[in-house]
Amino acid sequence: MSTLQPAALPESVNDKTIAEPPESVRPGRRRRKSAAGDAARAITSPWASGLAIVIAVLWTVPTFGLLVTSFRSQRDINTSGWWTAFGDPSAWTLENYRQALAPGTSASLSQYFINTIVITIPAVVLPLFLASLAAYAFAWMPFPGRDALFVAVFALQIVPLQVALIPLLDFYVNRLGFGASYWSVWLSHTIFALPLATFLIHNFMRELPSELMEAARVDGAGHVTIFFRILLPLLTPALAAFGIFQFLWVWNDLLVSLVFLGGTPDVAPITVRVAELSGSRGSAWYLLSAGAFIAMIVPVVVFLLLQRYFVRGLLAGGLKG
Amino acid sequence: MTTTVLGGVGAGIIPEPFLRAESVAGKFFLMFFAIAFFAAVFGLVLFLASLFKGRSGEKWQGVIFVAPALVLLSVGLVYPAILTIIQSLRGRSGEDAFSLSNYSAMFTQPELLLVLRNTALWVILVPLLATGIGLIYAILIDRARGEAFAKALIFLPMAISMVGAGIIWKFVYQYKQTSRPQIGLLNAILKALGFDTQQFLINAPLNTFMLIIVMVWIQAGFAMTVLSAAIKSIPDEIIEAAKLDGVQSFKMFRFITLPSIRAALVVVVTTIGIGTLKVFDIVRTMTGGQFDTSVVANEFYSQSFRFNAPGLGAALAVLLFILVIPIVGYNIVQMRKEA
Structure with a gap:
């Protein structure tokens, strides 16, 4: 039955690219679609569709409600529910966003937004550098103690970052003199990302044929050449998969920045500021709603554009917490 | 509380102008400086690795490739974790005599x-x-x-x-x-x-x-x-x-x-x-x-x-x-x- 299913429906084609990890991640995976859900739905179809729609609505309405709220005036927000806003589209306004982003005011989020960008980019690039180097050595270079070290790095994935925070803060402040600076968060995010990054990239590297490496060695290429010329281009999907993970993780992080940066406007990211506003100005919904969406827009766009890589990373066994 | 340590520049290994910036341009300069800095370190590691040749040199190359990650993990994760475990055994303040008082307090x-x-x-x-x-x-x-x-x-x-x-x-x-x-x-x-x-x-x-x-x-x-x-x-x-x-x-x-x-x-x-x-x-x-x-x-x-x-x-x-x-x-x- 399912083998006769026309594969040309746009959504099914699209879905295949989204849901299927590359063969290298899950070797035994079949490319055909299953008949399991088909069987389940054939019998309970109306109920199934109904339930699916209920779940989808429950999952969407909260976000939608706050999104609508962010376009309403301060007075409207506090006197009527967002669901009444559709009656009067002329009352919609961008004022909340203007206020939230206006430079110079104490409520301004623009400087925190820039801090988030400045924090995130090095905190994604740096672990990619270091982890791909280490993963290459673990995968393809024999050296004493290699396997034991790799197991150790792998095992470090289970260490919650909370156990390192207080001593690290002490290092940064008292030994390195970083204090509340970007360097503290760049280094911390890098350190916390390394076990997972090394593990994921190593797995991708092991899947590459060893003949490739051997042929290059015979031609006289050193490890440095092989790493740059042969491996890095082949690794792009793996680097993208981990990169988008780390991007979302760092952009959305609250704890690490809160501990190392506090609320310092010079360096603190937008998550810290929005969380702070939620505590101190919990009923200023005009500000909170716009602020939340300003903080959200970049990761959501990145996520939608690169969903394929993200899912691939998920299925390869990476979820950090 | 972390904001109070702002001025606490101890034995700063990175000079103050490279730590913080108030202007947008300054912040992005810091960002690119950091990336360039780390890229330079990265290049140095690769250069060091390329100095070792031959079969025995290969072992050293491997060690050099994993060294940056291992050093960061040991200094930034393993060692702090050990310090935290010790601190957890030294009372509410983390500086008193060894005891299990924090754990008994939890229960x-x-x-x-x-x-x-x-x-x-x-x-x-x-x-x-x-x-x-x-x-x-x-x-x-x-x-x-x-x-x-x-x-x-x-x-x-x-x-x-x-x-x-x-x-x-x-x-x-x-x-x-x-x-x-x-x-x-x-x-x-x-x-x-x-x-x-x-x-x-x-x-x-x-x-x-x-x-x-x-x-x-x-x-x-x-x-x-x-x-x-x-x-x-x-x-x-x-x-x-x-x-x-x-x-x-x-x-x-x-x-x-x-x-x-x-x-x-x-x-x-x-x-x-x-x-x-x-x-x-x-x-x-x-x-x-x-x-x-x-x-x-x-x-x-x-x-x-x-x-x-x-x-x-x-x-x-x-x-x-x-x-x-x-x-x-x-x-x-x-x-x-x-x-």
Whole structure:
């Protein structure tokens, strides 16, 4: 039955690219679609569709409600529910966003937004550098103690970052003199990302044929050449998969920045500021709603554009917490 | 409290102009400087590695390749973890004589017992509910029209920060007196049905469950994605054979689908369990841990940085670590069984 299913429906084609990890991640995976859900739905179809729609609505309405709220005036927000806003589209306004982003005011989020960008980019690039180097050595270079070290790095994935925070803060402040600076968060995010990054990239590297490496060695290429010329281009999907993970993780992080940066406007990211506003100005919904969406827009766009890589990373066994 | 250390420049290895910047241009300059700096270190490592030649040199090359990652991990994760364990054994302040007082406090002080109870509720309910809903949804939309779009709807909360999710739901739970016009969706529904409105984030123990819903909302998409991929990988022959034998939908699910995706289920439940154990942002954003909603990761932050009890905070961090181990252990045992 399912083998006769026309594969040309746009959504099914699209879905295949989204849901299927590359063969290298899950070797035994079949490319055909299953008949399991088909069987389940054939019998309970109306109920199934109904339930699916209920779940989808429950999952969407909260976000939608706050999104609508962010376009309403301060007075409207506090006197009527967002669901009444559709009656009067002329009352919609961008004022909340203007206020939230206006430079110079104490409520301004623009400087925190820039801090988030400045924090995130090095905190994604740096672990990619270091982890791909280490993963290459673990995968393809024999050296004493290699396997034991790799197991150790792998095992470090289970260490919650909370156990390192207080001593690290002490290092940064008292030994390195970083204090509340970007360097503290760049280094911390890098350190916390390394076990997972090394593990994921190593797995991708092991899947590459060893003949490739051997042929290059015979031609006289050193490890440095092989790493740059042969491996890095082949690794792009793996680097993208981990990169988008780390991007979302760092952009959305609250704890690490809160501990190392506090609320310092010079360096603190937008998550810290929005969380702070939620505590101190919990009923200023005009500000909170716009602020939340300003903080959200970049990761959501990145996520939608690169969903394929993200899912691939998920299925390869990476979820950090 | 961290802001007070701003001026604490000790033996600064990076000069002040490269630490902080107020202007936008300055900030981006710092960013590019940092990337260039790390790229230079990276290049230096590769250069050093290329100096070693021949078979014996290869060993050294390997060591040099892994060295930066290993040094960072030892100095930035392993060593601090050991310090934290020691600190957790030295009283509330983390500087007194060695004792188990922080750990005994956790299991005797009523407010800390409450924290443990809340954490237990989170870790039991979130994986069960998120996995259950994710599984049902994955089955319902499998091969349906518009499957990719339907998936994206459920999946999107994963891209939103937990802070953002906290704000979104705080607004859903917003309270106004019953007589006044409602702005929170949930209370508006209650009022429309003729009930009194509720302070969802203040009334204990209801508030903990309201926070748990937010985490379920975030994690269901993860469960759905992984389980959907697992369902799609069940060989068609098995399904066809079962159908020929007259197996009906519920039995099909119970005896064919469920056993086939067991491994994926274990991964999903344990992964969500570990993530939930460390939940901090949601509690911090929505209640700040007040009104009896605190959990271990939030209490760790409060004790360490607000209540000036770093020893107790350290003990809570170690507790997180200890609690992760059985979950990972269960995962490994199940994977072994599978293999």
